[in-house]
Amino acid sequence: MFKSIKNIIIATALFVPAVNAAAADYKLNRFTVVPERWNTNSYWLESDEGIVLIDAQLLIEDAKRWAAMLKLSGKPIKGAIITHAHADHYGGLNTLRKELGYFPVITTKATADTFEEMHKQSLAYTAPPFGDRFDKVQIQPDQIIEGKGDVTLAGITLTLENIGPGESMSATLVYEKTQNILFSGDATMHHSHVYTGEGHSEGHLSQLNHIKTEYSDVSFIYAGHGDPARISHVDWQISYVENIRAVAARAIKANDYMTEDGKRMDGKALAKYAQEVITKYPGIGDYSFPVEQIVSGNIAGVIMELKK
Numbered sequence: 001m002f003k004s005i006k007n008i009i010i011a012t013a014l015f016v017p018a019v020n021a022a023a024a025d026y027k028l029n030r031f032t033v034v035p036e037r038w039n040t041n042s043y044w045l046e047s048d049e050g051i052v053l054i055d056a057q058l059l060i061e062d063a064k065r066w067a068a069m070l071k072l073s074g075k076p077i078k079g080a081i082i083t084h085a086h087a088d089h090y091g092g093l094n095t096l097r098k099e100l101g102y103f104p105v106i107t108t109k110a111t112a113d114t115f116e117e118m119h120k121q122s123l124a125y126t127a128p129p130f131g132d133r134f135d136k137v138q139i140q141p142d143q144i145i146e147g148k149g150d151v152t153l154a155g156i157t158l159t160l161e162n163i164g165p166g167e168s169m170s171a172t173l174v175y176e177k178t179q180n181i182l183f184s185g186d187a188t189m190h191h192s193h194v195y196t197g198e199g200h201s202e203g204h205l206s207q208l209n210h211i212k213t214e215y216s217d218v219s220f221i222y223a224g225h226g227d228p229a230r231i232s233h234v235d236w237q238i239s240y241v242e243n244i245r246a247v248a249a250r251a252i253k254a255n256d257y258m259t260e261d262g263k264r265m266d267g268k269a270l271a272k273y274a275q276e277v278i279t280k281y282p283g284i285g286d287y288s289f290p291v292e293q294i295v296s297g298n299i300a301g302v303i304m305e306l307k308k
Contacts, residue, residue, distance in 0.1 A: 026156055028181075030222070031069070033062045038287040039192070039225050040088040042066065043183060045176075046073060050154035053080035053103075054174055054183050055224065056092040058126075059133045063092030067099035077103040078153040081160065082141065083185025084111055084168040085118035087126045089224060093139035106143040106151055107172050108162035114169040115140055163187060163211075166204035167195050175215070182218045187211065190226030190233055192285035193277075194240045197297040199305035201241050208238050226285060243280065247273050248302035257303060265303070270296040 026047040032039060043054040051070060057063050070077065077100050082090050093105060119138040127134040145151065148161040159175040167186040174183035187207045189195065196204065211221075212234045220228045250273075251257045257269045274295035286294050 025178075026154070028179075028222075031057070031066045033057070033059075033065075034288070037062060038088050038289075039285060041222070041224055041226075042089075042092075043222060044070065045154065045156055046075065047154045047156055050076040050078040052078055052153045052156055052158070053096070055083055055089040055185070056080055056096060058088040058091040059130060060092070060095045060135050061133060063095035063135075064099060066092065067096055070100060075154075077101070079104045079106050079143070079151070081151075081158065081174055081183075082107045082111065082172070083174065083183065083187075083224060084171045085114045086168050086186065087119070087122040087134075089185065090115070090138070091122075091135060094135050094137045097139065104143045105139055105141045106145065106160070107141045108148075108160050108170075109144045109146050110162040110164070110170040111172045112141040112144050118169060163207045164203055165198075165200040166207040167200070168198065169200070171207060173211070173215075175218075180217065180219045182211070182215050182221045184211065184221050184223050186224040188221055188223045188229070188234060188237055190221075190223045190229045192226050192287065193281070193291065193294050193298065194237055194244070195294070195298065196241060196244050197301035199301040201245050201302050201305055204241050205238060208234050208241070212238075225287065240281065244277065244298050244302055245306070247276060248299050248306055251299065251303055252306060265300050267296065270299055273299050 026045045029044050029046065031042045031044070037058045040058060041055065042057050045052045051073060057066060080093065080096070080103060082105060097103065115138065123136060127136060145160045148159065150157050150159050156176065159177070161173045161175070163171050163173055167189065171185055171187045173185070173187065186195065188211065212231065216231060218231055221231065221233065222228050257265055259266045271292055274292050277295045278291055
């Protein structure tokens with residue numbers, strides 16, 4: 001009998017498209033632990049001067065594993081950029097600082113403003129299943145970019161841009177010009193069910209259309225979940241969010257998604273609608289949750305959004 005595999009660690013140098021070979025003065029790497037921690041990606045850019053982190057994993061143990069790898073370079077950590085305030089993207093910051101020493105944590109102001117509220121939700125919902133593996137100490141950003149602006153770390157200039165609410169309460173894009181690549185956080189989620197459970201699907205569509213318009217010629221998009229993708233993937237994601245909105249609107253019209261007492265949404269009713277989505281989008285990632293749970297939550301979030 002096969003034993004279940006709880007943790008697979010992927011840490012590899014990613015291909016950086018040679019848009020300008022002479023400017024390829026850093027290495028791009030990805031750290032991922034799958035499947036238990038939702039296939040969350042963290043990235044690091046390594047130049048001769050040091051290392052820049054983009055997002056910071058979820059659990060203490062994974063941050064320690066990543067820190068051990070980073071130490072092998074012998075280079076200082078010049079800073080960490082956080083794309084949004086979901087725990088699987090900031091949860092390892094405290095451990096990384098303990099292991100690697102102080103480094104500044106950077107994001108846009110709008111994203112920074114959501115950290116406290118999102119951490120309260122993380123403590124209530126994300127932390128309990130992990131117990132002491134989840135670090136309850138949240139590191140707040142200490143370098144803030146207003147709206148859109150550049151930051152230079154380890155000799156690498158990155159443009160941070162706030163694009164408002166979508167998958168999360170606020171999202172920050174990170175663009176690197178010399179290789180023409182975009183780090184999207186969870187504004188794009190590749191080869192996976194797109195999370196709409198927080199009820200910002202209209203904003204998410206605005207984000208995606210903004211990326212499609214303003215970053216139409218990027219070589220690759222590196223997302224918070226899934227493998228790198230071309231800009232064409234954004235069209236698929238737009239269709240997914242539009243479909244979830246259409247399913248939620250039909251549920252509202254049919255008025256059959258609540259329990260008989262009218263006090264809460266009916267899981268069985270939502271599961272019926274979820275199966276429509278699962279059938280339409282077979283074989284895509286589910287972050288190691290039961291796929292019906294993910295999709296039902298997506299529909300519930302959009303129902304609440306559309307009924308406001």
